[in-house]
Amino acid sequence: MICTYFERVAGWNAARYEQQFDMNLAVRLLTEEYQEWCKAYYGMQTQVDAGAAHAIEMLDGIGDVSFVALGVAWKAGIDFETFEAALLRVQADTYSAACTMPQLHPMFLVASVIDGFQYDNEIGIADSMAMIIHLCALEAKYHFSFGTDKYFEVLKAICDSNDSKVVKRAASNVKANDGNKGDQYVPPTEALRRLLLRGFN
Numbered sequence: 001m002i003c004t005y006f007e008r009v010a011g012w013n014a015a016r017y018e019q020q021f022d023m024n025l026a027v028r029l030l031t032e033e034y035q036e037w038c039k040a041y042y043g044m045q046t047q048v049d050a051g052a053a054h055a056i057e058m059l060d061g062i063g064d065v066s067f068v069a070l071g072v073a074w075k076a077g078i079d080f081e082t083f084e085a086a087l088l089r090v091q092a093d094t095y096s097a098a099c100t101m102p103q104l105h106p107m108f109l110v111a112s113v114i115d116g117f118q119y120d121n122e123i124g125i126a127d128s129m130a131m132i133i134h135l136c137a138l139e140a141k142y143h144f145s146f147g148t149d150k151y152f153e154v155l156k157a158i159c160d161s162n163d164s165k166v167v168k169r170a171a172s173n174v175k176a177n178d179g180n181k182g183d184q185y186v187p188p189t190e191a192l193r194r195l196l197l198r199g200f201n
Contacts, residue, residue: 001152002087002133006080008159009070013176020172021076021125027118029068029175030132034110037061041105052196058143059192062136062151063158065110069132075172076125086126091134106138150195157191 013019040057073083110132117128140146140154166182 001148002084003080005066005152005155005159006070006073006083008163009067010074012159012162013071013074015167016170016176017075018172019075019077021072022173023118025173025175026068026072026075027114030065030072030110030114030117033061033064033068034107034114037065037107041107052193055144055196056189056192059140059154059196060158060188062107062139063154063188063192065107066133066136066155067158067162069129069136073126073129078126078129082126083130086124086130087133090127090131093131106135106142110135144196153195154192157188157195160191161186161188 037058038061040054040061044054044058070083078086113128113131113135116122117125121128123131137148137151140151144150146154164182164184164186165177166180166184168177168180170176170178
C-alpha cells in the first residue's frame with residue numbers, strides 16, 4: 001500500500017520540481033508540518049471545548065508530515081525499492097523505542113529524527129524519512145486507534161487535497177504552491193472528519 005502513496009507523492013513533486021534535493025527546504029517543510037501537528041496537539045490539551053477540530057488538525061499534521069517525508073525521499077533520488085527496504089529496517093527499532101516510552105506520543109520522536117537528519121544524518125535520507133513515516137503511522141494508532149489501513153486513508157485524504165492544487169513549477173529550494181493553491185483547491189478537512197467519525201463508530 002505504501003507504494004501507491006510513494007508513487008502519488010513522487011508524481012505530485014515531479015509535476016512541480018526538478019528532482020533535486022535541497023536540505024534547507026526539506027528541513028523547513030518537515031519542521032513546518034510537524035509544528036502544525038504540535039499546535040493541534042497542545043490546542044487539544046489546553047482547550048476544554050477543543051472538540052473534533054483539533055483532532056482533525058492532528059490527523060492533518062500526521063498526513064502532511066508523511067507527505068513531505070515521501071517527497072523528500074523522491075527529491076533525494078530514492079526509488080521505492082530502496083525506500084521500502086529502509087522502512088523494513090526501521091520498523092522494529094522505532095516500534096521498540098516508542099514502546100519503551102508508552103506515555104510519549106510517537107510524533108514527539110519526529111523532532112529528534114529531523115534534528116538528526118539536519119545535523120549529522122548518520123543513518124541516511126532513506127532511513128530518516130522511513131522512520132518519520134513509521135512514527136506517523138504509530139501516532140495514528142496511539143492516539144486514534146487507527147490501524148495501517150486507516151493511516152493510509154489519512155494519507156489518501158492529504159494526497160487528494162494536494163492533487164487539487166494548481167500545478168506550477170517551482171525552484172528546488174522553494175515551497176511549491178506557497179500562497180497559490182488555485183481556485184480548485186479542496187482542503188482535506190471534510191475527508192478527515194468523515195474518517196474520524198468512522199473511527200469512533
